[in-house]
Amino acid sequence: MLTKTEAIVIKSMKYGDTSKIVSFYTRQFGKLKGIAKGARRSDNKFGSSLDSLSHVALVIYKKEHRDLHLISQCDSIRSFGKIHDSIEKISVGLSILELVDHLAHEEEENPVLFSLLLETLVAVEKSSRNYQSFARSFQLRLASLLGYAPSLNVCSVCGKSLMEVEQSSALGFQLLSGAIICANCSKAATAKRGVGYTTLSVPAHRILQCFLTSGMESIATITYSESIGNELDETLRLYLRYHFDNMKDLKSTQIFKTMIQ
Numbered sequence: 356m357l358t359k360t361e362a363i364v365i366k367s368m369k370y371g372d373t374s375k376i377v378s379f380y381t382r383q384f385g386k387l388k389g390i391a392k393g394a395r396r397s398d399n400k401f402g403s404s405l406d407s408l409s410h411v412a413l414v415i416y417k418k419e420h421r422d423l424h425l426i427s428q429c430d431s432i433r434s435f436g437k438i439h440d441s442i443e444k445i446s447v448g449l450s451i452l453e454l455v456d457h458l459a460h461e462e463e464e465n466p467v468l469f470s471l472l473l474e475t476l477v478a479v480e481k482s483s484r485n486y487q488s489f490a491r492s493f494q495l496r497l498a499s500l501l502g503y504a505p506s507l508n509v510c511s512v513c514g515k516s517l518m519e520v521e522q523s524s525a526l527g528f529q530l531l532s533g534a535i536i537c538a539n540c541s542k543a544a545t546a547k548r549g550v551g552y553t554t555l556s557v558p559a560h561r562i563l564q565c566f567l568t569s570g571m572e573s574i575a576t577i578t579y580s581e582s583i584g585n586e587l588d589e590t591l592r593l594y595l596r597y598h599f600d601n602m603k604d605l606k607s608t609q610i611f612k613t614m615i616q
């Protein structure tokens with residue numbers, strides 16, 4: 356069946372002498388792979404539309420029960436040129452795509468995830484600061500969309516709002532349920548700690564709340580220290596690893612860290 360859908364290019368790989376195999380996240384079919392025949396010939400009809408991060412209009416021959424479809428046409432809608440202006444922006448953009456590649460299932464439709472992905476890349480492109488916040492917010496929102504939304508507003512033990520109670524020391528965070536335990540209950544609940552339990556500083560908890568509820572375009576206005584950034588990275592890494600078996604360290608993030616050292 357010949358079908359048309361909007362897509363973001365996740366990655367392209369060489370195939371044979373002249374072709375490419377390309378992974379997309381599509382609005383209509385979720386994550387999907389296609390072969391672009393002749394895409395590496397100098398006179399190919401695809402141009403740069405098959406490069407990672409491209410937002411495209413894709414036409415494919417989609418066959419039932421196949422995991423590789425034939426790409427008939429791929430036209431660029433947006434190339435995110437301004438993401439390519441900065442190595443840090445590219446690293447954030449690629450880490451977002453890598454995360455979708457690791458966590459989204461093949462051909463499972465999720466138009467909300469497609470919109471989140473597109474909205475995040477547009478926000479990264481437009482932003483001039485705090486790029487890592489987009490990657491962190493995307494990790495939390497993606498986990499939520501895939502069924503693992505943390506409950507950040509009330510203590511899971513006493514039920515009190517975490518905004519109302521003055522928190523003097525670190526909160527508890529149960530990775531399994533995504534539940535927060537207030538500082539008071541956390542002190543009393545020592546026996547319940549163990550695998551799947553970590554702590555979260557009060558400022559890091561506030562930032563996570565903002566990451567989940569603020570509009571993506573205002574994510575860069577949230578400011579915090581580098582040490583809180585490191586704590587957020589570690590908390591998100593633990594949370595995603597706990598819930599997703601195929602979660603790996605993101606190569607694009609590691610490459611960027613090596614480059615700036």
Ligand SMILES: [Zn+2]
Nearest residue numbers: 510513537540
């Ligand atoms: Zn409590």
